[in-house]
Amino acid sequence: MSHAEVSMEHVHGAVTEERPFGVSSKKLVMWLFIIADAATFGAILFAYGYVRVGSPDWTKPFEFFPTILNGIVMTIVLLTSSLTMMGAVRAASAGRPTAIRWLGATILLGTAFVVLHLREWSLMIREGWSPSRNPLGGSPLFGATFFGITGLSLLHIVAGVIALAVVTLLYRRGRLDASYIETTGLYWHFVDLVWIFVFPLVYLLNAR
Amino acid sequence: MRFYTVLWAGLLGIVIVEVLLTYGGLRPLPLLIALLALALIGAGVVLMYFMHLRYERRILFWSLIPALVFALVMLDHIWPDAFRVTSMRLPVAASSTPAGGG
Numbered sequence: 001m002s003h004a005e006v007s008m009e010h011v012h013g014a015v016t017e018e019r020p021f022g023v024s025s026k027k028l029v030m031w032l033f034i035i036a037d038a039a040t041f042g043a044i045l046f047a048y049g050y051v052r053v054g055s056p057d058w059t060k061p062f063e064f065f066p067t068i069l070n071g072i073v074m075t076i077v078l079l080t081s082s083l084t085m086m087g088a089v090r091a092a093s094a095g096r097p098t099a100i101r102w103l104g105a106t107i108l109l110g111t112a113f114v115v116l117h118l119r120e121w122s123l124m125i126r127e128g129w130s131p132s133r134n135p136l137g138g139s140p141l142f143g144a145t146f147f148g149i150t151g152l153s154l155l156h157i158v159a160g161v162i163a164l165a166v167v168t169l170l171y172r173r174g175r176l177d178a179s180y181i182e183t184t185g186l187y188w189h190f191v192d193l194v195w196i197f198v199f200p201l202v203y204l205l206n207a208r
Numbered sequence: 209m210r211f212y213t214v215l216w217a218g219l220l221g222i223v224i225v226e227v228l229l230t231y232g233g234l235r236p237l238p239l240l241i242a243l244l245a246l247a248l249i250g251a252g253v254v255l256m257y258f259m260h261l262r263y264e265r266r267i268l269f270w271s272l273i274p275a276l277v278f279a280l281v282m283l284d285h286i287w288p289d290a291f292r293v294t295s296m297r298l299p300v301a302a303s304s305t306p307a308g309g310g
Contacts, residue, residue, distance in 0.1 A: 023268065031268065032272075039279045039283070042276075042283060047287065075223050079223070083212060086209070190259070192258075193254045196250040196251050199223070204226055
């Protein structure tokens with residue numbers, strides 16, 4: 001909206017057009033980002049599928065303990081963080097101060113997920129895994145796809161935790177309103193949605 | 209929040225079913241189909257309820273989701289072309305033969 005239109009609105013009442021999607025521009029931009037990002041994740045998961053089918057010596061290295069169990073705990077942590085994020089969105093839109101506590105819980109759960117993920121990575125790296133090395137002697141593409149897919153997911157979650165921390169701080173100081181929490185919540189639910197595909201396709205399908 | 213807690217419990221249930229199926233002795237293809245179907249159900253719940261897409265105007269859904277599905281189908285359709293690259297290179301012996309010599 002131009003400055004002239006804003007001025008007109010003050011003088012003559014509402015002269016703006018109705019929003020075609022019925023959502024604020026920042027929410028629409030977040031949706032567009034999410035769709036583009038979903039295509040990115042879709043692309044790397046398809047690539048993983050083709051690489052896997054095209055590698056006769058594909059390795060299935062994951063034992064139930066510790067890797068799959070760790071993956072289950074990570075999944076529960078991330079799903080629970082979506083629930084606490086929902087609590088934050090609802091509390092903030094109702095103007096309740098508990099929104100800060102819900103946001104704090106979401107940040108804590110997100111951080112726990114990152115710690116669990118990095119712990120798993122460090123164990124694998126200590127065993128000799130890398131994006132170009134397979135200590136079990138099978139296709140080295142396993143490491144490339146595993147670290148590539150989970151790395152991109154982890155990067156999103158780290159970015160989400162940082163974004164949540166910043167939004168929480170500014171919301172607490174009264175510099176942002178509830179709509180920013182809703183928009184950040186959209187992103188947070190999206191990283192949860194991505195993990196819903198990553199866990200079965202990358203972890204469970206590689207379980208021994 | 210009770211409604212969302214029920215949905216959250218349902219999502220946890222999906223994870224448990226996925227793990228049970230993984231260790232249930234299914235062959236790879238049925239297991240892949242089952243895991244993908246369960247993941248799609250979970251993703252649908254997150255998208256429609258946690259991300260509130262169900263409560264937005266329908267035009268938002270119809271503008272975003274079919275476009276994403278189309279993009280993913282096209283990605284899936286053209287990825288096998290990546291495997292053609294190696295077989296498209298001319299063999300060394302053939303490349304030394306003058307073009308149109310036969």
